[in-house]
Amino acid sequence: MGMSSDQDEDSQSQHHTQTAERDRSIRCLVAKVGLDGHDRGAHVISRAFRDAGFEVIYSGLHKAPDEIVQAAVQEDVDVLGISILSGAHDTLVPKIMDGLEEYGAREDTLVLVGGVIPDEDRPELEDEGVAAIFGPGTSIEETIEFVRENAPER
Template identity: 80%
Template sequence: MKAGVGLFLAMSDSDRKIRCLVAKVGLDGHDRGAHVISRAFRDAGFEVIYSGLHKSPDEIVQAAVQEDVDVVGISILSGAHNTLVPKVMAGLEEYGALHDTLVLVGGIIPEEDRERLEDAGVDGIFGPGTPMEETIEFVRNNVKPR
């Protein structure tokens, strides 16, 4: 057995960095919040992949599956959350990745839309002004074991 393989096999889930995809879906061009949360996650010791702007739900799903992430954080301010987020959720379900991926939504989400997103499988919704430590702790406490 190669040394690297033995080291990998000895690593427990608790030793592995949490892998996060921070994603911007649709035509929303406001990405300051996505950059802020990406940096906060990185500073907390998470491995972060940023999707870049204007990604389709399918592109986000493909990136999440290919990168084998633990967390998908969708940043959306465009008001299209009721259309785009369920498409991401359906794509993750189609690839069998929904049950082992923590899905978060951040942005302007009206109170009356939250239940609909949670029913679609979103694990946490974070609005403007949420303390970074609250989001980081939510991830640490709710990331699904692999």
């Protein structure tokens, strides 16, 4: 194990307490949905989640809502992070939530949305069951911390 610096040691011990509490890794699906080709953010968050000790499954670009649902159900993820920069969140997110409902996965999946979501659209998404919306400028640490604190107990 690499414990070359204090920082490493820190994240190590953090990880250990984490696994001691849960005795398992947090599984995340990072999903790009719809006609939106901007995946730099999804890549950055995938990498950051990995470094935080999570298991990350990345969906790839241009997925349909039911494809995201399929992956989320089969992979039994704790966290579904949907990245949307196209502005179609108000139609795509509800479809995903309905799909999760259909497979009984809505209750215990932490759904996050990242991207450019106008303030006036937020309440609607939250009503749909989205746990948090991370807009531009959100720090990665903040997101990771949120996932650690809110990943569902099963």
